[in-house]
Amino acid sequence: MNDFLPVCRRDMERRGWEQLDFLFITGDAYVDHPTFANGLIARWMEYLGYRIGVIAQPDWRSRRDFEAMGEPRLAVFVSAGNLDSMLNKLTASRNKRGHDAYSPNGETGHRPDRATIVYCNRVREIWGTKPLVVGGIEASMRRFSHYDYWSDRVRRPMLADCKADLLIYGMGELQLKEIAARLDAGVPVREIDLVPGTCVMKKFKPEDCVEIPSYEAVAADKAAYAEAFRLQSLEQDPIRGAAVAQKVGDRYMVQNRPMRPLTTAEFDLVNELPFTREAHPMYDRCGGIPAIEEVRFSINSTRGCFGSCAFCAIHAHQGRIIQARSDESILREAREMTRHPKFKGYIHDVGGPTGNFRAPACEDQLRRGCCRHRQCLSPKPCPRLRATHREFIRLLEKLRAVPGVKKVFLRSGLRYDYILADPEGEKFIEALCRHHVSGQLRVAPEHASLRVLRLMGKPPIEEYVRFKKLFEEATRRAGKEQYVLPYLISSHPGCTLKDAVELAEFLRDQRFTPEQVQDFIPTPGSLSTCMFYTGLDPTTGEKLYVPRGGREKALQRALLQYRQPENYDLVAEALRKAGREDLIGWNERCLIRPPKKNRQRISAGRKGLNTSFASGGEKRKYGQHTRRNPD
CATH class of the missing domain: 3.40.50.280 (Cobalamin-binding domain)
Known part of the structure; x- marks a missing residue:
């Protein structure tokens, strides 16, 4: 130590x-x-x-x-x-x-x-x-x-x-x-x-820089705010990015162009510094630091993310160009980890912001920088995307072979659309299910509405369904009991009640009720936050609907957990407001049962056809989904 x-x-x-x-x-x-x-x-x-x-x-x-x-x-x-x-x-x-x-x-x-x-x-x-x-x-x-x-x-x-x-x-x-x-x-x-990667305050605007609307302009005009965001976001690349200046009062805040990514050797060096991998002992008497428990035996293998989710700060902070450590460096850390007195044989994670990004998205990124007006994965994978997991699979095999290592788990976020873009992606899914899942694999479809997903920078929900099917098939072949658990966001900018109902219907069809739902939080500096504040998509100028009030957020969140009895009134209100009262009834497609005051009338209709909710002579099935409505 x-x-x-x-x-x-x-x-x-x-x-x-x-x-x-x-x-x-x-x-x-x-x-x-x-x-x-x-x-x-x-x-x-x-x-x-x-x-x-x-x-x-x-x-x-x-x-x-x-x-x-x-x-x-x-x-x-x-x-x-x-x-x-x-x-x-x-x-x-x-x-x-x-x-x-x-x-x-x-x-x-x-x-x-x-x-x-x-x-x-x-x-x-x-x-x-x-x-x-x-x-x-x-x-x-x-x-x-x-x-x-x-x-x-x-x-x-x-x-x-x-x-x-x-x-x-x-x-x-x-x-x-x-x-x-x-x-x-x-x-x-x-x-x-x-110095690249730094900002300074100056009295005068430097030459050869991009000037964006001033603080005073963006504070007074939401369209100016959106334009300022669009302009500065175009320059966040270390190879082709320019300096950016924004006037504040009588001075300028100047962002120098971004710093270059670390080389593999530099990234190896940084991660192999003589860390104790512990919280300072001064915290022992007051219960320690909870955050260390999850990462103490995790290996940080990459930086950066070309996934570019609109609500995420990682690509804006770490950049879109992936920086990865060498296999030799990662293996040295694993061997050193096995000598830690608290190590029990389990490496909790090998990854970074996105666990299965191990190399730049394409060769052009290292020569010309990231594309200004195109994302690597959204709305669909770029034709130049170099999607492969072959080297990652070999690295995981080497880690599993390290003496003293019993299991190697992957808990960093995995982009399943990137897996599916890999011609050999099913081999990675097979290895994942056999060796690297600790019961549950969390992935992030975030929503089901195509329109909302495009604003988020996420793939169509059909990609999630396809990945989930392949995961379940591989899990059965491995003879294990493992599940995919999706992360979901409610009330994202652009998401209407109609979109939230669409997500609820998707969850109904998947027979899944999330235990937790994340309300969208407008964190500083993200694309989604710009959408939230301005009501505009800064990349297109399109006006967006933004759910803002606490009541509407509650309605959208309740729809994602419509089976929970305490959400019944909110779900009923949301369905009425969305014009989807067809989803209130005894039909197996319905989200909730009718209110108590309507049940006697509907019960009488059970002797024949319930015309209130029938269509095309379809026979009704009653008594299902008993948890969908409080008694």
């Missing part, structure tokens, strides 16, 4: 350090694991030869925690954590969450609202003009003017509010390497303004 990086003055003294080079302030508990930003960045800076300390979840109401290790020599880094701090705190209904997996014992309240801004204010108060660099998902996805769901207004770019010198967007290893080297060489931070 290796020592954790310093978290207090005593740790510095043990190492013989009088002063840190960099101080890292983070909204998450300190976990020394490559999937935690604070662990990864701390180990990376250590590898580069710098002295770095971590202040995790400081008490922002005073200066004491911030000053605990003294003023750093070069700069302060600030991150809100692995999640946006507002998303971490509040649900889609703006209710407080009761659990925080990134805090001791899952307790809430360990970080402030808009943590990046609050932490930066303290740093400026204490150390004045000390170089200040912000990063992480909160800063990255709020780098432009953005709609903030929790305050229901358009907020300024993060740099305009947090007063940092630099903002790193995306994954930050290469940016930090360049910034740290220049600061160490004595370059003033104001002159470090052209």
Whole structure:
């Protein structure tokens, strides 16, 4: 085991350090694991030869925690954590969450609202003009003017509010390497303004950049907001992307072009730094950090996602070009994992944002960048898509053969349309069902309405049905009892009650009732959030219906769980509003039974044909689906 990086003055003294080079302030508990930003960045800076300390979840109401290790020599880094701090705190209904997996014992309240801004204010108060660099998902996805769901207004770019010198967007290893080297060489931070993958505030707009509508324009005009989103989203490619400028008051927020992806060798190096793969022991007495339990024995094998789901931040944060580790690096990590005292023989996951993306979507991506006006998988796979799982299957075989490894599971999201696009995709499904599913496989069809799916950037629902059939057939051949469980989103922009009823009918035909349904949450910076706020599809200018009120969201959510007795009144109301009262009755196609007051009349009709719900002389079947209506 290796020592954790310093978290207090005593740790510095043990190492013989009088002063840190960099101080890292983070909204998450300190976990020394490559999937935690604070662990990864701390180990990376250590590898580069710098002295770095971590202040995790400081008490922002005073200066004491911030000053605990003294003023750093070069700069302060600030991150809100692995999640946006507002998303971490509040649900889609703006209710407080009761659990925080990134805090001791899952307790809430360990970080402030808009943590990046609050932490930066303290740093400026204490150390004045000390170089200040912000990063992480909160800063990255709020780098432009953005709609903030929790305050229901358009907020300024993060740099305009947090007063940092630099903002790193995306994954930050290469940016930090360049910034740290220049600061160490004595370059003033104001002159470090052209690093790819960073944003800065400037008095003047640079030449050769794309200017998008100003903060003032997008805050006043939703069409301008949609246009700003469209323009900046076209430049998020490290090969062909240009710098982007957005005016805020009398200054400009300038996004330099994106940083290049890591090479395989660099990605191997980053993931093989000397992590303990544990939460800091200071959390042991208060119940530990829940988030480490799921990932402690998972292998991070890829970055990036060309799936480009409209509601997801991953492709905007990590990029669309896949970065993958070598098989040798992954196998070394697996062998090292088997020596961990808590390892029981089970590798919980091998993957990344999308588990079965192991290479760039096509050869052109590495030469010319990602296409500006085309997605790799939506609405259907691109003809140039290089869909293959052959190398992934071989990697999994090698992992299963590592002494001490009993099972290797795949729990990262799998894009089943990518599997089906592979001419040999059934071989992967066969291997998946025989070796890599722990009872349930979760995939994400998200909806059933073709129109909604296109807005989401997801494939037609027929692809899910086809994959599910192949999965079930392979499971039977393997002699196992395994199931596909779908993730579903209700109330996505563009989804009407009619679309929600279509999804309910699909679930009826699949004989499946989801235990949980995710209400759409407009997270900062996503395409779906732009649709939610503006009521427009920014890629086409098409006007969209957006379910906004709490009542309609409740109706759409209830339709997905129409069998639950407590949802009966909501489902009945939704069906009436959608003009689908044909789905209220005794017919096996109906979602719910009639209300109690109508049952006597319908019961009398059982002696003959129930004309209220019959069509074409079809015989009715009564007494089915007894859980669909409360007695």
